[in-house]
Amino acid sequence: MWKILFSGLILMYTIYSALPELCTSVTPINNHNVLFVTAHPDDEVMFFGPLLRYTLNPKWNNTVNLLCLSTGDADGQGEVRVKELGYAAYMVGLPPANVSVVDEPALQDSMDAQWDPSVVSEVVAKYAKEFDSSIFITFDDYGVSGHPNHIAVSKGVEKYANEAAVPGDELLVVQLQSVPIYRKYLFVIDAAFSRILDIMDGRGTVFSGQTDYHRVRQAMTSGHKSQMTWFRYLYVSFSRYMIANSGNGWPR
Numbered sequence: 001m002w003k004i005l006f007s008g009l010i011l012m013y014t015i016y017s018a019l020p021e022l023c024t025s026v027t028p029i030n031n032h033n034v035l036f037v038t039a040h041p042d043d044e045v046m047f048f049g050p051l052l053r054y055t056l057n058p059k060w061n062n063t064v065n066l067l068c069l070s071t072g073d074a075d076g077q078g079e080v081r082v083k084e085l086g087y088a089a090y091m092v093g094l095p096p097a098n099v100s101v102v103d104e105p106a107l108q109d110s111m112d113a114q115w116d117p118s119v120v121s122e123v124v125a126k127y128a129k130e131f132d133s134s135i136f137i138t139f140d141d142y143g144v145s146g147h148p149n150h151i152a153v154s155k156g157v158e159k160y161a162n163e164a165a166v167p168g169d170e171l172l173v174v175q176l177q178s179v180p181i182y183r184k185y186l187f188v189i190d191a192a193f194s195r196i197l198d199i200m201d202g203r204g205t206v207f208s209g210q211t212d213y214h215r216v217r218q219a220m221t222s223g224h225k226s227q228m229t230w231f232r233y234l235y236v237s238f239s240r241y242m243i244a245n246s247g248n249g250w251p252r
């Protein structure tokens, strides 16, 4: 029984991974200064891996930066986690110098902390100016898991983009679509399914092939070592965010 299930998954994965070029049929994100904005070290590979690998592909001529708004110090491990973020970034192909980690008293990693979107927006403004960012990639208003820090980041980036936009020079915000829980762990099955949904509602989705998937997976398992509990091994094996990212607000 398990053998059949496992073989089926491997077969589907093999077929699917031969096709990402075909499946990823969206308006490209190219010639942009891309700024990923996340809340905690490890968000970038747990949720945004496919988009990171996609925007970093040299053929798209992007300059990529990552802004992480906290050190992930909820369990007092902030220092370790910031270091791990550097390794993980390096493993996915983002130079550690292109990673900025913010340690603001008003933005500390906690399920109970309500980050003020205005503070987020101010911090984002500072970095967006430094990097001359033209497109922002961040969470949507559910923030993948409903974590309040993720949601505040989404609101703050949106606020900044609205305020900083000048007519004729809009700032694009691509928000990572949160999928319902029943789709979250369907891996390739969901990835194939979402392609159909996207065609219907005009959303953009990028898929990772095997190489990209394995790089992101390794960035999580050996980069963010301190975070690797048994359930995160399940996560990196079954979460659809490891192989497919759908974005609302995709450039047209």
Ligand SMILES: *[C@@H]1O[C@H](CO)[C@@H](O)[C@H](O)[C@H]1NC(C)=O
Pocket (backbone or CB within 6 Å): 031, 032, 033, 061, 063
């Ligand atoms: C790469 O992107 C930059 C803008 O970020 C643009 O100025 C440059 O012309 C692009 N290069 C190519 C080869 O398209």
Ligand SMILES: *[C@@H]1O[C@H](CO)[C@@H](O)[C@H](O)[C@H]1NC(C)=O
Pocket (backbone or CB within 6 Å): 056, 062, 063, 064, 065, 093, 094, 095, 097, 098
């Ligand atoms: C990292 O940042 C530097 C300086 O802004 C930039 O020239 C380079 O293209 C970035 N690297 C990537 C992979 O985007």
